[in-house]
Amino acid sequence: MARLAGKVAAVTGGAVGIGKAAVQRMVEEGAAVGILDVLDQAGKALATELAAKGYKVAYWHCDVADEAQVKEAIDSVAEKFGKLDVLVNNAGISGTNKPTHELTEEEWDRVQAVNVKGVFFCTKHAIPHMKKAGSGSLINLSSIYGLVSAPDVPPYHASKGAVRLMTKTDAMIYAPDRIRANSIHPGFIWTPMVENHLKTTGMDPEEARKATAALHPLGHMGEPDDIAWGIVYLASDESKFITGSELVIDGGYTAH
Numbered sequence: 001m002a003r004l005a006g007k008v009a010a011v012t013g014g015a016v017g018i019g020k021a022a023v024q025r026m027v028e029e030g031a032a033v034g035i036l037d038v039l040d041q042a043g044k045a046l047a048t049e050l051a052a053k054g055y056k057v058a059y060w061h062c063d064v065a066d067e068a069q070v071k072e073a074i075d076s077v078a079e080k081f082g083k084l085d086v087l088v089n090n091a092g093i094s095g096t097n098k099p100t101h102e103l104t105e106e107e108w109d110r111v112q113a114v115n116v117k118g119v120f121f122c123t124k125h126a127i128p129h130m131k132k133a134g135s136g137s138l139i140n141l142s143s144i145y146g147l148v149s150a151p152d153v154p155p156y157h158a159s160k161g162a163v164r165l166m167t168k169t170d171a172m173i174y175a176p177d178r179i180r181a182n183s184i185h186p187g188f189i190w191t192p193m194v195e196n197h198l199k200t201t202g203m204d205p206e207e208a209r210k211a212t213a214a215l216h217p218l219g220h221m222g223e224p225d226d227i228a229w230g231i232v233y234l235a236s237d238e239s240k241f242i243t244g245s246e247l248v249i250d251g252g253y254t255a256h
Contacts, residue, residue, distance in 0.1 A: 003236045005030035008081040010074055012036045012064050012122055013091030015043035017191030018141065021224035022088055022231045023057065024050070029232055031086070032056035034077030038063050056081065064091045064118030071125045084129035086235045089119045089140045089163075094193055095155045097200040108155045115159035119166060127174065135178040139234045140167045141227075142183040144250045153197070164246065171244030180243035182234050187250030188212050189222040217252030 009026055013019040014035035020042075023033050027050055037043040040061055047059035058080060062073035078084040095111035096103065119140055130136025145153075146160035164183050171181040188194055198208040213220045230247050233239055248254060 003029040003232060003238065004086075007031045007085040007235065008033075008077065008083050009086035009088060009235060010034040010036055010077045010084060010122075010126065011088040011090055012062065012118065014088075015039040015046055015059075017193060018186070018189060018224045018227045019088070019090040020046060021228035022090065025225070025228040025232050026086075026235065027055035027057055029236075031235070032081040034073070034081070035059045036062035036064070036073050036077075037091070064089075064122055065113040067121045067125075070118075070121040074122065074125045074129070078129045083133045084126055085133055085135070086137045086139065087122055087126040087130075088231055088235070089122050089138070091118055092141060092159075092193070093156075094153060094197045095159075097153050097197070100154045103154065111155035111159050112162075115156070116162045116166075119163055123166075123170060127177075127179065130174075130179045131177050136174075136180070137235050137239070138167070138170060138174075138179065138181040139231055140181065140183045142167070142185050142246070144185050144187050144248070144253050146183065147185055147246070147248070147254050152201075168244045175243060180234075180239070182239070182242055182245050182247060184227060184230050184234070185246055185248045185250060185254070186227050187216055187222055187253040189224060189227060191224060194221070215253060216250065217255060220251065222249065222251055 009031050014023045015037035035043050043059040047057050050057045060073040062069050092115045096107040142163040143160040145157040146164035149157050167181045167183040201208050
């Protein structure tokens, strides 16, 4: 129960889904965690619930596509808890599900703003704190679609490919500072984002869920905790020799 004792983390998109699970598991393992999100009601409720149990946690409103908000939130996490060791770049959107030739510039740019520029902004403003701390762990949520693709959601797939390569670049740039960078590549995890995405397929919701589950050799979708434990591992000193790597947690999806 103390795999992250003494560590301070910021988790973007930390109010629901994978981010929420990560926050819960990280505080249970001894970390102090700043929850960053735009879902204020859910974020504040989670922080209140965990603080009542004695965990070190607080919530900050943060749109990761807004650099000023990102800097203020990350600086505030470091100020409140004394440092910053871990950044979990989890915030993301699936965006519009259209063929490439039907997409508008605005639809494309919105996904890149959150999924790519958001990772850039958060990393940019976390790095000085990690350098000051003497080490750090950047954990970027990519996707199976940062490794393979599918005939849908072009902006999302492009964004997750970008996150994968951004991670490798930062792993090399910041290795001398003892700052590690790794990406996580989830398969379909039953979260609000996946539920909303399946609604765009035009299929019956239950049939869409069954069809998506069947894409994974294990025969089912994952749960947020499946990814949260991977995040705990990469945040901990157990992974001290891992950087520039991809942690694939996908029920076998990319093993085809």
